[in-house]
Amino acid sequence: MDYKEIYKNELSGAYLFYGIEKLLIDNACDYIVKKYINNGMEIFNLTNFEGKDLDAKDIMSACETLPVMNEKRVIFVKDVAAFSENVSDEFYDFLDNLADYVIIIFLDTNDNLNKVKKFYKYFSKRKRNVEFTQLKGRDIYKFVEGYIARKNKKIYNVDLSYLISKSSYGSRNVDISLYDLKNEIDKIIALTKTDTITREIIDSSLTENTDTNIFMFLDAMCERDTEKALIEFRNLHSLNEPIQKILFMLTRQVRLLIIYKTLSFARYRESDIMSEMGVKKYEYSKIQRFSRNFKLEFLYDFYKMILEFDEKIKTSSGEDLILFEMLIVKFTS
Incomplete structure (x- = not known):
């Protein structure tokens, strides 16, 4: 399942979020909370679990609790790799029969989940495994351009390409995440005293990637x-x-x-x-x-x-x- 579908479709049931781009995962989780839970009702309708030492019965109990003054109840299970090792068939049957008011997201943000075992295959078979991979092509340009615009700054296309190239995001040899790129853009924006980011400002902020x-x-x-x-x-x-x-x-x-x-x-x-x-x-x-x-x-x-x-x-x-x-x-x- 492409992560972009999260923003297009109504969600219900269980999903697995995983991949190397933690910023995209965090953005998607924030979007889900804001869309499905009324402001101020998080204490009643939002639950966060840590996967380590988590009992499946705790999740099942949370899923069976009705939402308060909301149509949906949202549950996040972090560090799912630890939890996934001891999941019973009964739990999978439970996930298959979740009420429509439940959205439960299992999170593997450290890429630790064994993808040859049953837990991953369960979501893959149902096309509810959502991978957040490194952005490519036009997507990375749209991300950077959109982020700069939200900061009330402008950048010409030629300088946008230069910024992305000099950041080395997308290089196979260099492990740079969107969080790293975002931090570099924040530095550039802080140095920009006008409304437009220039190549000179980019050069003064981004040193050549050693x-x-x-x-x-x-x-x-x-x-x-x-x-x-x-x-x-x-x-x-x-x-x-x-x-x-x-x-x-x-x-x-x-x-x-x-x-x-x-x-x-x-x-x-x-x-x-x-x-x-x-x-x-x-x-x-x-x-x-x-x-x-x-x-x-x-x-x-x-x-x-x-x-x-x-x-x-x-x-x-x-x-x-x-x-x-x-x-x-x-x-x-």
């Missing part, structure tokens, strides 16, 4: 492109990115390559390798592709070199950049 540069650096390293890796490393240095942070990310990348090559050689299943690596599909695919450029023995030797380098920069002064560039050349040659 996380994006780090991933470009790591990609160049794993592609064994010495020249590009050196350029990206110098870009990071010009942005005052700490050597220790760059080293930490490189160490992590080498460790992931070692885990992948070791477990794939031992014929582990892809899902088990991903779980052991602690990464999602996109990053797993990149590691899988990059692994072809390295032998396992080389990776082990280089990992030792990283540890030696880490010790050197703690005891030496003024040689950090030269030592790191030597490390880059060794890895990419």
Whole structure:
């Protein structure tokens, strides 16, 4: 079920809200409360449960309580992953027969719910699983433009595109949520003394995203492109990115390559390798592709070199950049 349908249709019964965009989930929940509960009647008609240690009987009792001076009663169950592990068939039958005055929303805002188990499948089968994914295409433009308008500011389309691009929202390599983007826009609005947001104001507020540069650096390293890796490393240095942070990310990348090559050689299943690596599909695919450029023995030797380098920069002064560039050349040659 597309989350936009929440704003178009009348709601009744049980729904599962999940996904990475907590801001969209929070907005939808606020909308439901404002639409279906009269102002001042929340104490009678709105119930919030925490999923951990929650008994299904408590939910059933709340659902059977009639609304007071309202047509609907709204119930939220947070942290549903904890609750979902011990749900009985009786509870599913109960959800199938909810009264029309009940709206119950199960919330998985941390993306912890196991989607191969019965709880998720129950909602999926009934098309009442509502996923709040990262906005794409025109939707992100409409979101930013609408938010700026609600703050009584204007922005030209070309600068709107520039703002979104520079924020790195939607980048596969960078974990930026709508909440992060909203916070950045708030900073820009605070700096805007006229009614129109300009590119100069955007530049003064949004510094170049160093996380994006780090991933470009790591990609160049794993592609064994010495020249590009050196350029990206110098870009990071010009942005005052700490050597220790760059080293930490490189160490992590080498460790992931070692885990992948070791477990794939031992014929582990892809899902088990991903779980052991602690990464999602996109990053797993990149590691899988990059692994072809390295032998396992080389990776082990280089990992030792990283540890030696880490010790050197703690005891030496003024040689950090030269030592790191030597490390880059060794890895990419």
